Amino acid sequence: MSSSNRDQFIGRTLDSRYRVRAKIARGGMGTVYLGEDLRLSRKVAIKAMHPHMVDDEALVRRFEKEAHAAARLNNPNVVNVHDQGFDGEIPYLVMEYVPGITLRDLLKRQKRLTADQALEISEAVLSGLAAAHQAGFIHRDVKPENIFLANDGRIKVGDFGLARAANTNTTTGQALLGTIAYLSPELITRGVADARSDVYAFGIMLYEMLTGTQPFRGEQAVQVAYMHANQDVPKPSLISRESTPELDELVRWTTLRDPERRPRDAAVVLARLRQLLNGGLEAGTKVISDTAAAPTSVIAGTTKVLDQNTTVQQGSPTQTPPPQAPSQPPAAAGAGGVAGANGIAGAGVATGAASQRSQQAAQRADAAKQRLSPIEVSQLGAEKRAKRGKIMTLVIIALATIVAIVAWWFGQGPGNPNKQLPIVSQPAAAAPAAPATTAPAFSGAVAQLPAASA
Template sequence: MSTPSSDPMIGRLLDGRYQVRSRIARGGMATVYLATDLRLERRVAIKVMHGHLADDEQYKIRFIQEARSAARLAHPNVVNVYDQGQDGETAYLVMEYLPGITLRDLLNDHHILTTEQAFDILEAVLSGLAAAHRSGIVHRDLKPENVLLADDGRIKISDFGLARAATANTATGTALMGTIAYLSPELVTRGTADARSDIYAVGIMLYEMLAGEQPFKGEQPFQVAQQHANDTVPAPSLLNPNVPAAFDELVAWATAREPDDRPSDAAEMLAELLVIQRELDRDAPEAAMNRTMVLPMAVESATDATQVIEPVVRLSAPTATLGPEADKLKRVSDRRRARGGWLVGLVLLLAAVAVGTGWYFGAGPGAKVTIATVAGLDVAAATAALQEQDLIVDDATTEAYDPTVPIGTVVGTNPPAGEAVDHGAVVTLILSAGPEPLPIPELVGLAEADALQAATDSRFTTTDSRYIFDGSTPGIVVQALGAGDVDLTTIETYGDQQPVTLVVSLGSIPEVSGMTVDDAQATLAQVGLTGQPAAEEYNDTVPAGNVIRAQAVQGESVVPQGGTVDLIISRGVEQVAVPNVVGKAWSEAKPILESAGFRLDYNIFADMAPGLFTVSKTNPDAESTVDKGTTIKVRFDS
């Protein structure tokens, strides 16, 4: 069967174990794929829930219920379920893979089956269904699409997705699930199901195998549902005169509108089926010796999706009279007989083919080996793993950029992992060359949002930005750092998907000059900074004990967001002694007073001939202590 190449599941590796190969079929709840179990090296069928149902808890529960229901059944006529899991958002079941066709495919090709063929299929279906009913499980969605006819002659029931534990009154809810053509009247009218509802579906399938079409038709599902609720299923012999009367009665018994008028479960119907067949074989022994063998054609099938309808109100209608043969059909018998000759012949023929094929592909010249996954290993370990598979590892390797795998470590193989190749095939290791070097965009000077977008567009990974108080424009990137805090402006290229950290300015440290220490600390706390008294300085304008300024901690160039700053505290005006310059020439005295930080009040004519003017007095007096910057009056000898 061809598979659309656009299906994202094709080629996917689920849980590192199941390699999806191709699509087999698609239904209402899930799609079934052919896959390879890489661990056990066998083909399996993977049933994947549709993505649009993944968020529906009711469908998830029903999907998991299928695995649990099937796992409770160990019977040759029920498809085995091996595993159930979840890979990310993908919920899946791992089932036995049966190459072949469905009963729907066979009916599409042949339309009407012989009585012998219908018997063989019905016996297998009832055998598997009887095992389910004995385990307390009701299938609730029996239809030809769920009956698998394997190439080796096996017949199995699949798709227990709607199965539930059987109770006296198993409800389906306000809406009905199942394919309309096989719904029992009680499912349509009351939304309830038990083992007898499965029997009704089996009866409809038997009618379809013998008559070549379904008993009820309509343009809308609602019309078909009404017929199930109100009409009696006709005898298949009305369309196919070759159908024995006993099979007409079996269809009538199985499809009685009242559940109490049907077989109680699959085991009872199976017993009566065998009674009918024995009687038919006794009446026509030559037919029993010469069964018709039909080789099913492998045709592509579009399976009917499970549908949802609302329950309909049942209209009154007389109950069908089944006749004396129906009473006879209710007798329980434990007699069994061998499977029909056509199926036995098919099994023997395909078994012989399977033996030869198994030798050819298992040990003969057609043997294949699936390449193991060695990504993440070093060269020695990967080589050893592949050589254990009887593969030859090429001495020459190739390289590929990889942003996560260390340089020199294996990132893949050629041919790729999961591909089936001949024993002794040559495999080339692909080693990581590290991240691909990429040009670095201009980030410094951009607004933070623009810089983040530019880094992402350039295939880098952005980390949380860092924020600093540096006096620049707030919100502007002042530095871009790579791994190890390397300044990206100092290099030309940087690795694909490697981290980029932006350093963004928060502007200047808040102004706290003149505030008390408590007020300054409160102001800084509003922007996430901690102020700590660090040093004292004389200051002519800030009162002693108040804050002169806040600055970066000594030795740091910037202040990070949430960091600590130093508070410089005022000691007030500095007290200094007036230098003694009395008796000194003005040319000598003036520099001494100015260097001591004093302002001077004197006769400006002294500056014209400083060597001729001698200081006679200062006010304040020499050696007295005054504020630094005080004005000193100078007097000269007259």
């Protein structure tokens, strides 16, 4: 199938089962189509490899192998792979269809996310990655384009099984520039990737969610790669008021250049993130802003991801414990993700976990009155910074005024030693006598006065 008749793929039936309905998107590895599973009467996503890539037999074999591995992943925060096959020489994948937008779409729309949004998405992403890492699987291409936000509230990591093949001598130009923004230093310098490389990519993505920008940018991919290998990721709070000291530390910990000092897998990071959520961010949050038109969905009974009217609420605030060392075993890790009893997964935790947190919050109610949540601390810090900014503005204005007065005094004013002012002689005819007063004595010259009119 040549590029000239690529659209003829639409309308075909693959393996006497999958009817191709419409084209959804085109990426560096292949084209994604909306399809229908005729046997099970459900919508599916079909990703077909680009025809010009099928001549690389090693690439095709790698594509097939990785697809088989991805099909073994079964997690509510992972886009599931249902089937794999060939249409002539073109390999294709049949995947779960997730109607909605990507995290990249949300960042374009909103520029930067709130702390609540970033934490909710992060928990879902880490849940999916933790399941993959426990199964011995590495994503290798974690980025906002591969994070799917479904209309019904689910948050899923996609393109498992495609990343390794797509990143092997096939990614060039702008696609490479977009991918390299999330590559770990060890992958850039040594070409070696493990679960810690996915952790690094997550940390970069968390930074971008909080700030609306990537930490390292350049016109050429080699410039970005050099910065990843030789520079530390800055604190998000330097340019975003959404970040807190806890989130700054989470970004720093997950993006350490030395992989030996980084968390060993996503499960460790997930355990730490849930400590933050249990400590100060227990209430429901909202991922999509009010301007987005999308249906409402309740996740695990506590979190509304796509609610038009729900506002962000804060749970019982507590102090956040210090971060665990990377080598410490996860306190709440596992591959099970955060699926609730209704089977819908997202950024919230299960109903049972939410109930447990509510009980803990009630027990801590008295102590919590004397403490501030991370969000309140962030707001208080922002108010203090604004107040300090106003004071500094007044000080600068006062100093500028003093400098202007001094410059005038010694430049054009009486303080200039080189300036000679004329002395005015008294008029011959004195004015009519006035009551006697004592005139003040002036030393030096006096200002010139206009002549008295007759």
